[in-house]
Amino acid sequence: MPLSPFPLEILTTDQMARADRLTIESGVPGIELMESAGVALARVTTRILQRTSGRRVLALCGPGNNGGDGYVAARLLKAQRYKVKVASLVPPDQLRGDAARAAAGWAGTLLPAQECDFDGVDLVIDALFGTGLARDLDLPAQTLVNRLNQWRRETKQSVVSVDIPSGVDGTTGAIRGAAVEADETVTFFRVKTGHLLLPGRTRCGQLTCAHIGIRSTTLESMQVKTFVNAPDLWLSALPRPKVDGHKYTRGHALVVSGGASFTGAARLSASAALRAGAGLVTLASPSDALLVNASALTSVMVRPADGAGGLAAVLADERKNAVAIGPGLGVSEESCRQVEVSLTPQAYRRAAVLDADALTSFESDPFRLWRATRAAPGPVVMTPHAGEFARLFSECNSDRALRSKLDRARDAARVSGAIVLYKGPDTVVAAPDGRASIQATASPWLATAGSGDVLTGIVAGLLAQRMDGFLAASCAVWMHTRAAELFGPGLIADDIIATLPRVWRELFGVAS
Numbered sequence: 001m002p003l004s005p006f007p008l009e010i011l012t013t014d015q016m017a018r019a020d021r022l023t024i025e026s027g028v029p030g031i032e033l034m035e036s037a038g039v040a041l042a043r044v045t046t047r048i049l050q051r052t053s054g055r056r057v058l059a060l061c062g063p064g065n066n067g068g069d070g071y072v073a074a075r076l077l078k079a080q081r082y083k084v085k086v087a088s089l090v091p092p093d094q095l096r097g098d099a100a101r102a103a104a105g106w107a108g109t110l111l112p113a114q115e116c117d118f119d120g121v122d123l124v125i126d127a128l129f130g131t132g133l134a135r136d137l138d139l140p141a142q143t144l145v146n147r148l149n150q151w152r153r154e155t156k157q158s159v160v161s162v163d164i165p166s167g168v169d170g171t172t173g174a175i176r177g178a179a180v181e182a183d184e185t186v187t188f189f190r191v192k193t194g195h196l197l198l199p200g201r202t203r204c205g206q207l208t209c210a211h212i213g214i215r216s217t218t219l220e221s222m223q224v225k226t227f228v229n230a231p232d233l234w235l236s237a238l239p240r241p242k243v244d245g246h247k248y249t250r251g252h253a254l255v256v257s258g259g260a261s262f263t264g265a266a267r268l269s270a271s272a273a274l275r276a277g278a279g280l281v282t283l284a285s286p287s288d289a290l291l292v293n294a295s296a297l298t299s300v301m302v303r304p305a306d307g308a309g310g311l312a313a314v315l316a317d318e319r320k321n322a323v324a325i326g327p328g329l330g331v332s333e334e335s336c337r338q339v340e341v342s343l344t345p346q347a348y349r350r351a352a353v354l355d356a357d358a359l360t361s362f363e364s365d366p367f368r369l370w371r372a373t374r375a376a377p378g379p380v381v382m383t384p385h386a387g388e389f390a391r392l393f394s395e396c397n398s399d400r401a402l403r404s405k406l407d408r409a410r411d412a413a414r415v416s417g418a419i420v421l422y423k424g425p426d427t428v429v430a431a432p433d434g435r436a437s438i439q440a441t442a443s444p445w446l447a448t449a450g451s452g453d454v455l456t457g458i459v460a461g462l463l464a465q466r467m468d469g470f471l472a473a474s475c476a477v478w479m480h481t482r483a484a485e486l487f488g489p490g491l492i493a494d495d496i497i498a499t500l501p502r503v504w505r506e507l508f509g510v511a512s
């Protein structure tokens with residue numbers, strides 16, 4: 001299990017441009033960086049060509065430095081006796097700076113991209129646009145990209161994108177008119193937000209991040225707060241049971257159940273909280289659901305609690321240091337009151353996870369919820385999916401073409417004062433202090449009823465063990481995905497819970 005597939009920091013395109021600039025100012029010539037980028041690109045390309053026994057390469061080169069990388073790789077591949085052609089989107093005399101120097105080093109076939117022919121080509125290098133893409137592709141570029149995608153689908157030949165598939169916005173992950181569908185993408189120094197956020201993520205294919213001589217220290221002045229969600233981010237904060245500990249030192253999570261016909265969701269959360277390591281888990285159940293809950297649970301305790309008053313009575317026990325509320329709760333005024341009770345300021349730092357109906361119940365008055373989340377005594381994690389996010393954070397959700405999921409989640413964290421875990425295949429966790437993580441792997445098997453309830457429980461279990469709220473939410477997302485990856489096809493929500501021990505074994509480095 002790799003601790004992280006990439007270095008942890010994720011950059012915007014502006015931050016990447018700054019890292020380039022600082023490196024060049026520190027004395028490394030830009031052409032050297034471009035040469036290293038071309039070497040990394042040629043290496044990935046050669047690996048694919050050897051695997052597929054391909055020999056004929058077409059490099060599509062654009063007007064900027066991304067095109068420059070393409071020229072360097074073309075030269076290196078030709079030197080290895082591959083049959084290489086370059087097709088340029090602009091007349092080469094329009095190139096400037098390092099890109100012009102790289103193009104001057106190309107001594108082979110050069111055609112206008114609009115006239116290029118994909119027939120007989122084994123692999124295409126997409127070096128049209130990289131992180132300098134500033135607007136939607138114009139029509140000729142869109143036509144070229146669409147032709148390339150069609151050729152790839154029909155022939156099943158490979159496309160390798162330089163830095164980012166052309167047409168994907170490197171910061172938001174949005175598609176600017178049209179975008180290349182790549183089999184592999186080679187980026188440099190650090191991944192960009194647009195590589196990990198949808199829909200850009202689906203265009204990258206296999207993503208690798210190459211070292212080209214930019215030093216990590218260039219990031220020191222930038223205060224990067226966006227991270228790949230991987231064990232490196234939170235492993236040192238992961239709770240471990242202590243030899244001299246007991247169940248109360250591992251925390252006590254309280255999960256709030258819905259009424260008699262909606263109990264399954266909260267039971268999934270409760271069992272997941274236990275598997276995530278909470279020492280004790282209690283299910284607070286309406287009286288009419290007590291029997292069904294009690295008969296379906298063994299390790300989880302069940303206590304009667306009717307409405308907000310009943311919940312307040314159960315929560316009078318300070319040892320219950322994390323609450324999970326929302327799955328199967330029902331949308332109602334009483335649910336709002338139960339959420340407010342869960343977040344009531346206390347002398348001690350009780351944490352809370354709000355999901356599903358705990359969020360939707362505040363749809364008509366989100367500010368009422370923000371008042372409660374802002375006043376809460378401990379970390380609060382909200383876990384909306386896209387629908388719940390749109391309902392609750394309509395103000396943060398505007399300008400979707402310009403503002404990424406990451407930006408919107410950060411705004412939501414700022415207005416609510418809570419940690420926002422915005423679900424989806426590209427789950428973002430954003431904290432009010434500006435930290436954010438993006439999950440870099442996804443398992444489509446998670447798209448199954450109840451998997452969100454399990455995630456809520458995992459977050460609650462980690463919070464009960466007093467893990468930092470942002471790290472607990474990020475870790476929960478990773479464990480949830482990892483369990484789904486390990487289990488694979490056929491997964492239902494219960495299987496995520498059953499697979500958590502394997503995930504723990506991996507994290508603690510114990511052979512299974």
Ligand SMILES: NC(=O)C1=CN([C@@H]2O[C@H](COP(=O)(O)OP(=O)(O)OC[C@H]3O[C@@H](n4cnc5c(N)ncnc54)[C@H](O)[C@@H]3O)[C@@H](O)[C@H]2O)[C@@H](O)CC1
Pocket residue numbers: 020021030033034035037062063064065066067068069128129130131132133134135136137138141162163164188212
């Ligand atoms: N600056 C550096 O030191 C390094 C940069 N590298 C490469 O340089 C790339 C960034 O280079 P650039 O900043 O030159 O940017 P790009 O090469 O991504 O594209 C910028 C060029 O495209 C034009 N352009 C932008 N959007 C357009 C659109 N929609 N339609 C038509 N033209 C458009 C711009 O006017 C500019 O001429 C990276 O992606 C990477 O591949 C690498 O060589 C590593 C080192």
Ligand SMILES: Nc1ncnc2c1ncn2[C@@H]1O[C@H](COP(=O)(O)OP(=O)(O)O)[C@@H](O)[C@H]1O
Pocket residue numbers: 385423424425427442443444445446447448449450451452453454455480
């Ligand atoms: N296609 C997908 N790929 C990866 N993860 C997904 C996908 N679809 C859903 N998920 C994840 O599955 C979970 C579903 O949660 P949610 O929508 O609340 O479902 P439910 O309410 O049924 O539990 C979330 O963690 C979400 O990120």
Ligand SMILES: [K+]
Pocket residue numbers: 066126127128129130161162163164165166
């Ligand atoms: K590209």
